[in-house]
Amino acid sequence: MRKEDTVKLISAEGFEFVVHKDAAMVSQTIRNMLTSPGSFAETQHGEVTFPEISTTILEKICKYFYWNLEFASGKETEFHIEPELTLELMMAANYLHT
């Protein structure tokens, strides 16, 4: 994938996830960052840091982004959520408008 089509999402611990912009923009919050005129400083470099989202949670969120795209294209599968992640994941999803 071409660099300009991707965005780097960085977790609280500094772990980096490189995902397609299309996927990341499933999140309304990230979409706003990437598309607002003038843009946020971080997004000009194609990266966004989430100091309050742990690596485990951010990974799960990236998986959801791709699951969402598949769902939209007609592949309706189950999205598994581990019970122990639910609350933390929910808070992140709320923040990301996802």
Added chain:
Amino acid sequence: MGGACSRKRDQREEEDNLNGGGGVSRRYCKSGSSKWLATSFTRPAVDFQPGNGKCPSLLDLCIRKIREDIDKYDTFSMLPRDISQQIFNELVYSRCLTEVTLEAFRDCALQDLYLGEYPGVNDSWMDVVSSQGSSLLSVDLSFSDVTDSGLIHLKDCTNLQALNFNYCDQISDHGLDHISGLSNLTSLSFRRNNAITAQGMSAFAGLVNLVKLDLERCPWIHGGLVYLKDLTRLESLNISWCNCITDADMKPLSGLTNLKGLQISCSKVTDCGISYLKGLHNLSLLNLEGCPVTAACLDSLSALTALQYLNLSRCCLTDNGCDKFSRLVKLKVLNLAFNDITDACLVHLKGLTNLESLNLDSCRIGDEGLVNLTGLQQLKCLELSDTEVGSNGLRHLSGLVNLESINLSFTVITDSGLRKLSGLSSLKSLNLDARQITDSGLATLTSLTGLQHLDLFGARITDSGTNYLRNFKNLRSLEICGGGLTDSGVKNIRDLSSLTLLNLSQNCNLTDKTLEMISGLTGLVSLNVSNSRISSSGLRHLRTLKNLKSLTLESCKVSANDIKNLQSNHLPNLVSVRPE
């Protein structure tokens, strides 16, 4: 992480605003045979059904997961309030909240607890309710078993703005005492309470911020309205169906000049009582349905310069004194149904050019009177059911191009007159439930392509007439129950894909083939094919109708058990079935 605010409190209040309630409801409500649609299913539709093509958000998925594992959670108090609020709402919606699981919401600083009609709610839930403390803004405990002592818990929730205790028959005057200090209340509702008396209403005197008070169907409140006289912020008061209310009760309302909506239908208030209302210059809605008032009350009403919605149905009006209607020029909605008025009264409505809705149901009016309506160019809704109107009168309506809804059921109109309606291109709803209407009448209406509701209940429509239905692609509801349809007529109905309500009952030749043909109408919410040759083996064709909430198959070869099986295996949304 704060996150977006998820409060949606106002929505619910909109639902029940001034324009709702008595007589001038704007909610979907059409012919008598489907009136229940306006009172049921008010719960918000959070659709978690798989296979509806809409991708659930991650937040939705998490909420769903929590619902499934709800027994594993002891507390949600560490969550931001708007998230725990969403979990709470989902548990209520899915009926998964119990007295035990409620415990997890202790001290969550929730703002809204909508537990109206929720099963099992009683005083033992109130401790967790009150633990939300000063965060709590609105509580709905309608239809619950909460008693006077349950209300003690609310004392400390001093920021409460809205309380609903409709149909709570264990709450009495003593309970009202406990909420008398909640001076931030703006909305309070105790519909259908047999225990509240004038004495208990003294508790309302301190609720100085009250904007909306609803005491509909409280039969013992006579004399209690004196405690409202200083509640000058009051904008909406509903004391309909309190048949104890008399003229004397109107006096304390005379100074409540902020009142915008007053509903006193089915009380004992007479013309004399209405005279106390003269000073209510902000009053925009007045519902006097079923009150023993005459046209003499129009003297007082003409002083109400803001009046837009007036319901005088089932009163004691005659033509005598009706000339004063001409002064009510601001009126948008006027209901005169079931009064002993004739064409002579309609003369005085001529100048009410702001009228958008006029109801003359069962009045003694005929063709001649309708000439007075020709200038009412804003008219959208006209109710002429059970009048002497016939085909000659319809020509006076052909220039009312803004008409969206006409009811001509049980009139003497004929096929030939219907041509006069063919130019009313704004029409969305048309009721032609009259026995003398046939296929040839329908043929003259094919230009009305915007029709959404068509009621041909008693009309004699046959299979060949159904060909004309193909023009009405926007139809959402259709009733043809005249007995003349067979399966081959249903062919012309199966492509009306916008249909949500279909009533084909009384057509006794319809067979299972009909069900097969309509199995593609997946938008159907209500279906009635009673009195037909439908059999239990035809029910399988209905499995695709996942949105179906009401299914009526009386007098068919179908047992209650057959329907129950269909319901539990294929149609989980069904809530109303016949036979049951």
